[in-house]
Amino acid sequence: MSYISYQFFLFLGAVLLGYTVTPSKYKWCVLLAGSAVFYWMNSRWLTVFLLCTTTAVYAAARMLDSMEEGFSLAKGHLEREEKKRLKALVAGQKRGVVICGLAVAFGLLLWLKYGAFFAGCWQHLPHHWRLPQPPVKTRMFLPLGISYYTLQAAGYLIDVSRGKCKACRNFAKLALFLTFFPQITEGPIGRYDRLSAPLFEGHPFEYERFTKGLQRIVFGLFKKLVIADRVNLFVSAVFEESGTAPGGILLLAGILYTLQIYAEFSGCMDLVIGCAELFGIPLDENFARPFFAKSVSEFWRRWHITLGAWFKDYVFYSISLSKPFMRLSKFVRRRGNDFLGAVLPAAMALFFTWLGTGFWHGAAWKYAAYGLYYYLIMLAGMLLEPLFAKVCGSLRIHRQGRAFSLFAMGRTALAVVGGMLLFRAESVSEWGTILAGIFGRFSLRETLASVLRYDMDRKDFAVIAVGVVILLVIGILQEKGIHVREAIARRPLPVRWALYLALVMAVIVFGAYGRGYEAVDFIYGQF
Amino acid sequence: MEKVVRVFCFLFTFWLCLAFSSDFLKPKNNTVESGMEKTELYGFLSEPNHTIDLAVIGDSSAGNGFSPMKLWGDYGITSYVCAEGWQTLPQGYRVFKKMLDTQKPKIVLLETDEFFQPTGIARTALYVSDLASKTVLPLYDYHNRWKDVQAKEMMRRPHYTYHSAVKGQWRDQNVKPYNGKEYMIESREESPLSITVRGCFALFDEICRRSHVQLVLFTVPNTGWNYSKHNAMVSCAGKICVPYLDLNLERKKLGFDWKTDTRDGGTHLNDQGANKVTGYIGYYLKENYVLEDHRQDHSFDHWKEDYQKFTK
Structure with a gap:
């Protein structure tokens, strides 16, 4: 069911x-x-x-x-x-x-x-x-x-x-x-x-709680049916031809697959949390606007939060605070390398944490590679942080500034797209083929000429663009600490109702379900 | 109290949105290009009003097992087969209700295979929700037309142009014999009918009585049939005093032969089998009911044209 x-x-x-x-x-x-x-x-x-x-x-x-x-x-x-x-x-x-x-x-x-x-x-x-x-x-x-x-x-x-x-x-x-x-x-x-x-x-x-639960359920359906399942048309069509599709199309498919998995999984969480809210039961949040993250480790603190927290509490700390690791840390520090003494136990514990996280997603080597992909990025980040800070200092780059934040968000998103391509590929070698295809067959002209050949037309792209803008606006408001549902609830009744009805009707009319669409199972429901 | 009023007003506004969007997105024609699903099933929409005397409702057994043009050729009776694969009784009910908007059939033949489509809680919920959604909310079926629909369509009245020359029959001339054992072994067992089926059959009976349509149950020969299903249908028909024709038991009278009259080894009939079934039913209708022979009526000339195409 x-x-x-x-x-x-x-x-x-x-x-x-x-x-x-x-x-x-x-x-x-x-x-x-x-x-x-x-x-x-x-x-x-x-x-x-x-x-x-x-x-x-x-x-x-x-x-x-x-x-x-x-x-x-x-x-x-x-x-x-x-x-x-x-x-x-x-x-x-x-x-x-x-x-x-x-x-x-x-x-x-x-x-x-x-x-x-x-x-x-x-x-x-x-x-x-x-x-x-x-x-x-x-x-x-x-x-x-x-x-x-x-x-x-x-x-x-x-x-x-x-x-x-x-x-x-x-x-x-x-x-x-x-x-x-x-x-x-x-x-x-x-x-x-x-x-x-x-x-x-x-x-x-409670009437108020009930309506809030319903609102969250509908928003979850919006993410799943309007965005994720529509994007799936393009993504499935492109990955069926991953060996021959133009590089730009593969990159776009990677980006849209990342959007699909985000809209689907976070949509499902909205639905799940909304359902529990109907009973008055608050569940832990699993997403906190992950694409606003400025680093991969921050991304994983915002994406599938409860899984990351589980591995942090029960695997990472258990390993890094265990006696052998503490001894190792002390040993390295005694040798005069404080930086390595701090990093080494964490790096080793992270290895097992990410190997476990990878394998948790599925029983295949590609999932281990998926976990280790993020591990390597994080490790590189940890090891290169002093150098990076030095470079930024000498170039007078303000790391807290808006421009640098945007750059960091883009960089993180790109790394995530790479990881999602591995997640979507059948095997590590296919991932390699896709990456080779992106760089080897990249042509803007060919991409623009063939973008509408993959089961999605202009109107589909328009719907997705509007959906993304809605998610983005809500994300920005939430990042600013604004509770969107409460903010809407304070609006005059006609505005409120118009927004609610628009959302429901968007799900019913623009949802990718029924005739002409294959029902898409939740990707994270298969674990 | 204020909250109740507010909820009611919200639901009413929501209903208005649904009704408006449904009307806007609903196909205004019964062609594939206009977005109509199952054009053959809804081919009766383009028949002139009140010209169909016999409606045949059923799943693929009915689609393959009855030939309206043969009935026309033999008796001059106008009929239409409203069949769809795996049709359930709620779906059959919905189609029949739709037919009553434009036609006034005197008799409806309900094929009984759809009384025994898979059941279970989940399936029952699906049937009920399917019926509710598609009857109350045509938007469910046609929401994807938002891409094709144009503003000028909004106010247009439906105009149906798809014409089924075989009146809904699923023609098939393939022959794949059934070589299995005899499947109608007499017994006293009675297959149970699900609550959904019983409830929906009561609705079907009621709408027939209200519309003054004679309901007749019939079973097309099908090796998936058995005596316990037969017994269930006998008692079902007996309870509301409607006739029941199980052609699995009348195969000799039909001259039916599983070696030549099935297209797929006993599940569905081919054209030859359909002609035999139709011949028997035509005779039965002629003997028991008063149905007009329209063959000399010029207002039915399009039937004559279709019949000529059918016999070529």
Whole structure:
């Protein structure tokens, strides 16, 4: 059941009605029932894997809690040395429990999502090693949202082990946290300490909140149906002929694909957050105008924010603050290189973070390359920063100025387009072919002559241009700290209604759906 | 209270926008160039008003299994087949309702294969939403015409020019025999009908009664059919006292042969099969109903021209 289908909106309406009429104490049960039905309708028997992860994480978190409680009770009666010993013992046991819980969650993810990939890699190992044949050969079935709920479950377990939150005592409530239906398909990846309270406490129906939720849903549909799905016409047509298309067309396709993926993913997030808002549940934002970023690392703090934050909190810090890395840093500093001492642990931790981020997107080497592409750009940025600062200083370039900011935004956007081309290509070698095509076959005249040959006419381009201008204006206003929905809500009624109706009618009339268009699945929904 | 009024006013304004845009974007002709979807299905729009005496509604079984020109040639009865692939009962209902805007058929033959299109909650929701959206909101079907439509079209009244010389029939002369076993094995089982189908059939019956159209259920020979479906249709027809003709059981009388009368190994009929089905139904209609023979009527000369083309 896609988020942009009639069925989903009928289903959403039914759950909302049930949620509204149910007493506050039991409202979360309606959400759980709705989420269970939604998941079952999408995944059928694959639901069993979600149950396995939920059970493992629930049991592990409860064990951690009881260990902590036991330690708290016992430590009062112990001497200092005994307390220290017991603390170390409990810490070791807790580590073991966390590892077991994570092993189940990530084990299922690795098996189901990466099993075929690993098996393929295994088969490419030299024959003279005489290794046994791998058991997994074909593509496995993928439960809905496994990449999202696994990270959410792992984050919860680590948070409990770090004492950031208490373990959930109610299995059903934990199941709701992991399966909340608006966010199960594409995130945002929720944190238990922020999401649990609004999810479990019942919220009465509020007219203002309801209308705001609807506005956000419609805006999400606008991004998806009017911009992303229309752009898809051109992008698909060009990439089908990536070996022969003119360089300028390939570059334009890369730019439009970046726009497509942004409009689609952020549109889906608007839809998801809007749906949750109808129930009074605030979800974490996943986008913060990423194309206003002045560097690639800033871009990733604005793009898929919850994924970046997850890797930062649970991978990057875990590695960079681990004892071996701290020792390495100290060692380098002692040798007199403070800069390298600061950069080296971060650079090494970043490597694993970006390798993980890359592989999270899919089970193929191109995704690893995708992660490492950003890693190399960030690493170069870190290493060259002193030199860059020196050059800017000597040339008297004001790095906080508007002109330099625009240049930095353009530079970042270009780097992102390069990454998105890799994301779109079938393989790293195809990415190379596309890049070679962009530079080798670039001709402005040929580009202008053939731009309308790829399934999009002037009117399509006009619609997209208007859509981009709308996104840009909203982005600029938001960058200035203006809350657009609140600002519109303060306008006189005719203006307000005209804007709302214009948006709805734009979705209905200019949306790329129905006859003549193929339904385009959410790209990030396939993870 | 103020909020309720505000919501009502907003929805009313929204409805006005929808109605205006729908009217603006709706095709004003039934040709492909004008943006009409399924031109053959809606070919009846260009027939002169009140000239079709028999409407045939159904999915591909009806499209391939009935020949209006054969019926004209044998009995002088005017008919039109409103068939579309995988047509569901809600879709059939919608087409029939559209036909009643310009035609006053005396009889409607409803092919029963569409009573058994796939069901399920999601499918049911899809049927209902599809019916609602396309009936209430033609914009859903035709919104993509914003690129082609011109301002002068806005006030123009529809003028339909697409003419179907075979009156909606899907002609096919291929022969691919069915060599399987006999599929109509007598049993007492009864296939269940989904809530959507039952609800929509009640609507269909009601609109027929209101418009004084005699409803007749019929099943074109089809090896996907079986006795439990037959039993379900017998009881369905019995409940509202309408006739039901299951031609799967009348194959001998039709002279039907699965070796020569199907185009795809038993799922659909070819022209020869359609002629046999039509011959049987024509005789049945002549025996049981009073339908005018228009062959001597000069106002139906265009039917004669179409028939000449058909027989060439």
